[in-house]
Amino acid sequence: MIHNPNNIRTAGKPLDQATKVMIMVHGRGGSARDILSLSNHIQDKDFAFIAPEAQNNTWYPYSFLRPMEENEPYLSSALEVMASLRARLQADYNFKLPQIYWLGFSQGACLMLEFLARNATEYGGVFGLSGGLIGPAETPRAYEGSFGNTPIFLGCSDHDSHVPKERVLESESVFRKLGAKVTTKLYPNFPHSINEDELNVVNLLIAGDQPPLAII
Template sequence: MIHNPNNIRTAGKPLEEANKVMVMVHGRGGSANDILSLSHYIQDKDFAFIAPEAQGNTWYPYSFLRPLQENEPYLSSALEVMASLRARLQSDFNFKMAQIYWLGFSQGACLMLEYAARNAVEYGGVFGLSGGLIGPTETPRNYEGSFEKTPIFLGCSDRDSHVPKERVLESEHVFQKMGANVTTKLYPNFPHTINEDELNIVNLLIAGEQQSVS
């Protein structure tokens, strides 16, 4: 095991008291505390926030567009951290799937989106900021399961230095086929970072205001 699934930080309400939980996944070179700082921008105060931290602050060594085996065994270990967290939230804290939300940035968004696609159910929401599904262009996307109208948001620059917009749009298409309500927004000439509009959309989707986003 490369990544330690017990290396986690929390914020917001205590897990025992919250009726919603958001798993926040940091990017390459980031930390659990970095991504948890975004919890201050989430307007709904019923959330617990939980963030795993990657060994060496990197979930896998190479670009998410490289052949999958090049990022092994790190990628499988990182996906196992996601699975372990979800299992603990269910078994130890009795969260139902629809009470679990996912948010990731950059490498963390790619990891979280790939995990969600491989484990599709009705989640509370899935928010991928500057990320997309993992693997090279010709990767078969034979995921099983349905998101059952889970709100999914994909936000990214239209010329991101790490994430081609084509991959964001491909991911949108895959998630739509899997029954998610997908909102995608590409920001012209925007740097590889998180912007205020993205956080506003996340808050609207949490509040169930799907229509006012599109």
């Protein structure tokens, strides 16, 4: 296995005391420590946060828009880390799937969204920041399962240097078809980063509030 599923960091409440857990997935060149710093912006204090770290800080070598086989065997190993982490939270800490939340940025958002599309079920919430489903434009999206009204937020620049807005909107469509309640926001001429509005939307969705649906 390329990526070590035991290479993880945690923050927030201890896993055995929390009523909710958020899996946070870092981007290319990032780290578990980096992405966990976002936990300081989550207003709900009942969360444990857990973040896996990629081998050499990269989940797969090439763009997420390249043919999937070009990113193997790294991509399959990274997807296995997602599956292993979810299984551990269920088996060792007795989290039910609706108590599990996911947040990823950039390459981490792409990896997380692809894993969840392949494993659609009801989660607490899914927050994909500057990412989209993996593969070239002609990739068949024959995913199965249902998100059962899981709130999903996709936030990205409308001119992102790595993530075309068309892929964000395609991902939105796929998740809607799988039963998710999707909020998408494209931010005009914003750099490839996370902004305050995105974090506000995340907090609103965690609280069960409905953020404005308009793409801005």
